[in-house]
Amino acid sequence: MDDREICEHLYKVKRPWFVSRVSVSDEGKRVDMYLEHEKGVRWPCPLCENLLSVSDHVRERVWRDLDSGLYRAYIHASIPRVRCPEHGRIQAKAEWSEKSSRFTERFEAHAIDVLLSTDTKNA
Numbered sequence: 001m002d003d004r005e006i007c008e009h010l011y012k013v014k015r016p017w018f019v020s021r022v023s024v025s026d027e028g029k030r031v032d033m034y035l036e037h038e039k040g041v042r043w044p045c046p047l048c049e050n051l052l053s054v055s056d057h058v059r060e061r062v063w064r065d066l067d068s069g070l071y072r073a074y075i076h077a078s079i080p081r082v083r084c085p086e087h088g089r090i091q092a093k094a095e096w097s098e099k100s101s102r103f104t105e106r107f108e109a110h111a112i113d114v115l116l117s118t119d120t121k122n123a
């Protein structure tokens with residue numbers, strides 16, 4: 001396994017997405033994973049779920065993910081937009097995150113667990 005495959009395994013990256021590049025900064029204590037998707041994939045409209053071809057992509061975004069050891073982990077990706085006959089040009093859903101969040105869903109779930117356990121101790 002190379003570093004991209006290790007990241008895909010550890011972070012459960014699923015097709016059509018794949019890790020195209022990994023950058024590790026020892027000084028910054030961070031791992032940056034760059035995701036791309038396979039070409040020719042059809043994506044569901046987030047409103048009606050019709051499968052549609054890619055129209056274009058939004059600018060690259062970055063999501064904070066769960067740490068990898070002592071390193072903070074970040075996912076970079078450009079999410080595709082589709083042109084739906086009913087809903088116009090619209091951004092497909094990133095499966096790892098809510099639409100406008102800067103965190104992955106698993107990061108948010110972990111943060112909530114930590115907050116809840118802290119509350120319990122204070123109570």
Ligand SMILES: [Zn+2]
Binds near residue numbers: 084
């Ligand atoms: Zn639609």
